[in-house]
Amino acid sequence: MKRQISVVIPTYKRPQLLTKCLHALFSQTLSPTLYDVIVVSDGYDDSTEKLVHGMKHLFSNRLCYLHTETKKGPAAARNFGWLFSNSNLIAFTDDDCIPDSRWLEELYTAYKGELHMVYTGRVQVPIARKPTDYEKNVARLEEAEFITANCACTKEALYFIGGFDERFEMAWREDSDLHFQFLRYQVPITHLPTACVVHPVRQAKWGISLKEQKKGIYNALLFKKFPQLYRQRIATHASYRYYLLLLLLILMFISWFIGTHTLFIALFIAWLGLTAAFVIARLKGTRKTISHIMEMVVTSVLIPYVSIYWKIYGWVKYKVILF
Numbered sequence: 001m002k003r004q005i006s007v008v009i010p011t012y013k014r015p016q017l018l019t020k021c022l023h024a025l026f027s028q029t030l031s032p033t034l035y036d037v038i039v040v041s042d043g044y045d046d047s048t049e050k051l052v053h054g055m056k057h058l059f060s061n062r063l064c065y066l067h068t069e070t071k072k073g074p075a076a077a078r079n080f081g082w083l084f085s086n087s088n089l090i091a092f093t094d095d096d097c098i099p100d101s102r103w104l105e106e107l108y109t110a111y112k113g114e115l116h117m118v119y120t121g122r123v124q125v126p127i128a129r130k131p132t133d134y135e136k137n138v139a140r141l142e143e144a145e146f147i148t149a150n151c152a153c154t155k156e157a158l159y160f161i162g163g164f165d166e167r168f169e170m171a172w173r174e175d176s177d178l179h180f181q182f183l184r185y186q187v188p189i190t191h192l193p194t195a196c197v198v199h200p201v202r203q204a205k206w207g208i209s210l211k212e213q214k215k216g217i218y219n220a221l222l223f224k225k226f227p228q229l230y231r232q233r234i235a236t237h238a239s240y241r242y243y244l245l246l247l248l249l250i251l252m253f254i255s256w257f258i259g260t261h262t263l264f265i266a267l268f269i270a271w272l273g274l275t276a277a278f279v280i281a282r283l284k285g286t287r288k289t290i291s292h293i294m295e296m297v298v299t300s301v302l303i304p305y306v307s308i309y310w311k312i313y314g315w316v317k318y319k320v321i322l323f
Contacts, residue, residue: 005107006089007038008040009038009095012045021098022055026055040078066084074148088154088156093149093197096199099196100198107195117154122142125139125141132287133292161178172218216311244274245275248271279296
């Protein structure tokens, strides 16, 4: 049976998070006859398949499980889902999100049958009064201009721009790439603040900010595709603090090996001061537990060099230089 809206959710081995998302979709105020839900695992996932099959009775067979052949990232999973759908409107959210009960109704009411149309909703990120650095960073999603945790596109609009670029193999910049494609081809984008999705901050491992630096690879790919839009909407200036810290570190090693210890001490003091300023900036307005302070100190020492490594990796991989 043809539905009006298909909700596509990429996921991989996070059944506890997905369960909350599916319950929120089951509780939508929109008539159940008008929408279905397509869960796409990024590679086969037995636990997710069992969860979806176990919840099918709630959705009266309006819920299905798909999986990509291999693990390719959320962009590929979303493509697999929307191409499978036979609905006119494709809504996207993530497995760690909880759509408001009126989310789909707001999207359905706004849609007037246009061939090419995109909607972007509001994202709420509830955090503690004194969050961790990671929580503070996730909360910036509330300010995002366009995010695939809460958007809807006509299927024809997705065909028109070619869907998601599957070279974005992590959950990073693939939504910006989709947004920029819509802008390039002048597909209308309507902001719907009444279409709300809550994006809770999931528990993160100690030192998560170091792992997050790998996402920098895809900044290079996005910049190569859309240099002007990237400069305008993503980054207007480079992170020179990181490059300066690297330069100071290199000069410290050189001065030590050539025996100019006075210069080494001066460089070390400059490096220490710049690193301390970075730690203080990251701790501002965040939780001041011993564990979190130590995490900020350790990761702030390492982040500049890990970040530059992944940036250069992206430059080489995509044959572009982004400062």
